[in-house]
Structures are given as structure tokens and as C-alpha cells.
Amino acid sequence: MADNQCGPSVSVLAEELAYFREHKDEWLQRHKGKFALVKGRELIGTFTTDQQAYEAGVKKFGREAFLIKEIVEEERIEDLPALTSGLIDARL
Amino acid sequence: MPVYNAPLQPRGALVRVELSLVTALEVELLAAHEPVPSPVGGWGLIDTGASLTAVDEMSLAHLGVRPIGEASVRTAAGAATTSLYPARLHFPGSPLRAIEFRRVVGCALHAQGLLALIGRDVLRDCLMVYNGTAGTFSLAL
Secondary structure (H helix, E strand, C coil): CCCCCECCCCHHHHHHHHHHHHHHHHHHHHHCCCEEEEECCEEEEEECCHHHHHHHHHHHHCCCCCEEEECCCCCCEECCHHHHCCCCCCCC | CCEEEEECECCECEEEEEEECCHHHHHHHHHCCCCCCCCEEEEEEECCCCCCCEEEHHHHHHCCCCCCEEEEEEECCEEEEEEEEEEEEECCCCCCCCEEEEEEEEECCHHHCCCEEECHHHHCCCEEEEECCCCEEEEEC
């Protein structure tokens, strides 16, 4: 990835992401397709939409960081070619 | 559906945008009698190659927005992870409605003179006409 473009992974959510990965298989059995709200090493709840999860997180934690992540087997890979290839402002 | 018409710029289809807190966070701050930061203004470049909208990470930090997750992004060297944030974009000086995002990619765009790259997550709800021969574009949202 080009320097000074997309940031690195979210270290502020490292604990939450690690907890999610540890429990993903278990949650897939019970909450597949739902959105998990995780704070620290605790699953606060699962929600039908990411908006519901976000609103619950903001209500409980305000400005603090918390993780919202869809419980799916395969995560989608996003495309941002202008950034990842450094093509913005390219002169041919 | 409101329509925004503008001339194409050398960099492409640029629109004025303002970045602010999403409604849910703004409501909580107001309820807690905490100050709500003023929106940050800048330029948004419409990027049909981007599957997700990206926003300048420094501006998100200025508003006090914290990440809520991560996304895998395809690069020449394979998949890399990057931060996701909630955000709201307004289009000042245009009739286009504001958009609330549950997730935008945080990137260092300020050095490019951009506040946002507007991706296909927005365009899927739009009608866009890129009139290269007339040097204009139209966006209906």
C-alpha cells in the first residue's frame, strides 16, 4: 500500500478484534449474519443492522472506541485502487 | 430527486463536501451537554473505482471520531487492513441530501487536497451523468 494513504489496521481496537477472532466460529453458529458490538473482551450484543449496533454502542460508551463487525464466514475485500495504487494526481 | 450540475475539473468530478458527526453521536453529545465539533469542509472526488467511500483520517480525528472496525482493502501486494469510521457528509451549495455512513475508510487524503473519495457505496443510490464532451457532470441523489 502506498505510503501516506490508507492507514494501518486499527490498533485502538486490537483487543476487540482479537476477541472477535477468538470467538468468531462460536458466534457463527448462533449469530451468523448479525452485527456484533464488542467492547474490550466482552460481546455487548448482536444486532440485525450495523446502525442498531452503532446506536447501542454510542448510547453505552459515548465517544469511546468500540467494535462493530458483521459475523460472516468470508469478509469482503474492498477496492480503492486510486489510493492503493497511488493513482490520484498521476500524470501520464 | 435533486440534481447537482457542475463543470468537470482537471482532477475529475469534484464536489464541495462537509464532514460532520453522525446523528446518533451528535444526539448523545448534546444529551450529555458536551460540545459538538463544527463540520470540516473540503473537496470530494467521485471515484467510480472505489467500492467504499474514503475520508481524510486527520479530519475524522479533528472531529473526535473513533474507529469502529476494520476493512480488508485489495492492494498490489495482497489484502491490507485499514480503519473504518462512522461519518456524515453534507454537500453545501448543492441540493443533494446529506449522507450518513456507518462505515467509511480512513485515509490520509489531506495531502491530495481532498476531504473524501466518494465511492460506489454512494453512487449505487445515485444517477450520475459524466458528459466528457461538454466538460460537465450531473449527480442526482
